[in-house]
Amino acid sequence: MGIPEQQLETWSHQGSMKQSAATYKSIKAALEAVNAAYNGRNYQVFLQGSYGNDTNIYSESDVDVIISLDDVYYSDLSELSPEEKALYDQARVPGTYTFDQYKNEVFNALSYRFGSDVRLGNKAITIDANGGRRKADIIPAMQFRRYYSFKSIDDNQRDEGICFFSAAEEKIVNYPRQHSANLTSKHRSSDLWLKPMVRILKNIRSHLLENGLIVPEVAPSYFIEGLLYNVPDEKFGSSYQDSLYNVMNWFETEADKGELVCANEQYYLLRSGSSNCWEAKNAEIFINACIDLWNNW
Numbered sequence: 001m002g003i004p005e006q007q008l009e010t011w012s013h014q015g016s017m018k019q020s021a022a023t024y025k026s027i028k029a030a031l032e033a034v035n036a037a038y039n040g041r042n043y044q045v046f047l048q049g050s051y052g053n054d055t056n057i058y059s060e061s062d063v064d065v066i067i068s069l070d071d072v073y074y075s076d077l078s079e080l081s082p083e084e085k086a087l088y089d090q091a092r093v094p095g096t097y098t099f100d101q102y103k104n105e106v107f108n109a110l111s112y113r114f115g116s117d118v119r120l121g122n123k124a125i126t127i128d129a130n131g132g133r134r135k136a137d138i139i140p141a142m143q144f145r146r147y148y149s150f151k152s153i154d155d156n157q158r159d160e161g162i163c164f165f166s167a168a169e170e171k172i173v174n175y176p177r178q179h180s181a182n183l184t185s186k187h188r189s190s191d192l193w194l195k196p197m198v199r200i201l202k203n204i205r206s207h208l209l210e211n212g213l214i215v216p217e218v219a220p221s222y223f224i225e226g227l228l229y230n231v232p233d234e235k236f237g238s239s240y241q242d243s244l245y246n247v248m249n250w251f252e253t254e255a256d257k258g259e260l261v262c263a264n265e266q267y268y269l270l271r272s273g274s275s276n277c278w279e280a281k282n283a284e285i286f287i288n289a290c291i292d293l294w295n296n297w
Contacts, residue, residue, distance in 0.1 A: 003204075003297045008240035011203035012196035015056040023063045023134040024051075027127065030113035031067050031138070037105040041097075042070045048139075048176040050221055053183055055198040059206050060221070063136040064124075066162060066176060067106055072097055073143035074163050074171070077150075084150040091153050099142060099165055106140040122167045139164055144173050146266070159266065172275065175264035179225075182263050186229050193236035197243055198228050201290070208289050219286040222262075223278040229263040230255065248294065251287050 028045050049064030050056035072095040077085050107125055111118045117128045124137035141162035148157040161175035187194040201224050208214045228247065235246040251257075257280065260269040271277035 001297065002241055002245065002294045005239055005241050008200055008244060011057075011200045012240060013058075014054060014199065015051075015058040015060055017051075019132055019134050020051045020056070020063050022132065023136055024065065026113075026133065027063070027065055027110070027136055027138065030110055031065075031106070033109055033113070035112070036109040038069070038102060038109075044068050044070065046176075048180070050202075052176075053180050053195075053225065055183075055195050055202065055221070055225060057199050057202045057206070060202070063134050065136060065138045066141055067138065068141045068143060068162050069102055070143045071095075072099075072102075073145050074173075076144070076146040076173075079146070079148050080150055084147075087152065088147070088150045099140075102142070103140045103164075106138065110138065120167075123164065123172065161264075161266070174276070175266045178264040178266065179222075179262070182265060183225060183229060186233075186263075190233045190236045193243060194228055196240070197236065197247065198225050200240060200244060201228065201247075204290055204293060205286070208286075208293065213289050213293075214286060218282045220278075223269065223283070224286075226262045226269045226278065227251070227260070227283065230260045230269065244290075244294070248287060248291055252291070257283075 024047060031045050033039070045065065045067050046052070047064065048066050049062070050060050051063050075088075077088060080088065103125075107118065107120060110125060110127060114127050114130075117130050119126050119128070121137070124139045127133070127136045127138065129135040139162075141164040144161040144163040146159045146161070148159075150156040159175065159178070161173055161178070163171055163173045165171055183194065202221055205214070205219045205224065209216060231247050231250055235250050236243045257270050258268070261267065262269050262276070267274070267276045269278055270280040270283055272279055272281075
């Protein structure tokens with residue numbers, strides 16, 4: 001019989017937007033304050049995560065914000081030839097504004113506005129929920145460039161993302177703009193089925209967690225979005241029941257799992273030992289748990 005259509009329709013709904021929008025507005029204003037020490041530098045404030053991608057569900061309350069500095073950038077030159085690397089080295093002007101200095105200045109700007117509700121986490125600066133404000137994670141980041149060719153500063157091919165550092169100084173690279181743009185494009189090409197189906201799978205994950213059937217690290221939201229990004233458009237449509245059945249059956253019997261990509265199309269989706277990729281065994285655990293839930297509802 002499977003999970004009833006009515007239950008799936010309920011799970012397809014988007015979570016609260018009003019509080020999230022107000023939270024983001026207040027954080028953006030604090031980050032863009034004229035008295036911020038980094039004011040005058042070239043930076044951008046934007047959303048990432050479930051709220052930013054319209055895939056948030058009722059149980060997800062965090063607002064994820066990026067403040068990305070473009071005046072300083074880190075690079076991946078692994079695709080360049082030795083000659084191109086030499087040209088890059090000749091053109092490069094070393095930065096003097098450090099990531100730690102930048103992060104501290106962002107922390108101070110937020111503390112000036114939100115006081116003791118602001119604290120440093122491993123990767124993000126967290127603002128605790130207070131009254132009508134939702135909990136928020138703010139990531140100070142710098143531009144990241146993955147070069148594919150280089151002749152000069154003005155003549156090169158590259159993908160631009162962001163990078164930041166954990167408390168243990170691990171460099172983390174991501175491509176949130178590409179992730180968001182590609183999800184939106186896929187949503188349109190799937191006749192607006194993609195994002196409701198993401199929310200359904202996220203709610204199924206929440207149900208599985210509440211019943212002790214999986215553990216949190218098995219299925220992060222980011223990788224659920226990546227999984228559905230790879231599903232062919234024709235697998236969606238007609239009903240949520242049919243779409244969910246088709247997604248699970250496609251993953252188990254049709255998908256070329258080694259070739260699946262993250263929604264940003266910068267990394268493979270299923271790989272072991274990489275923070276940018278979903279452990280293949282965890283993806284299998286999650287899908288099998290979804291299938292069991294479907295079969296035993």
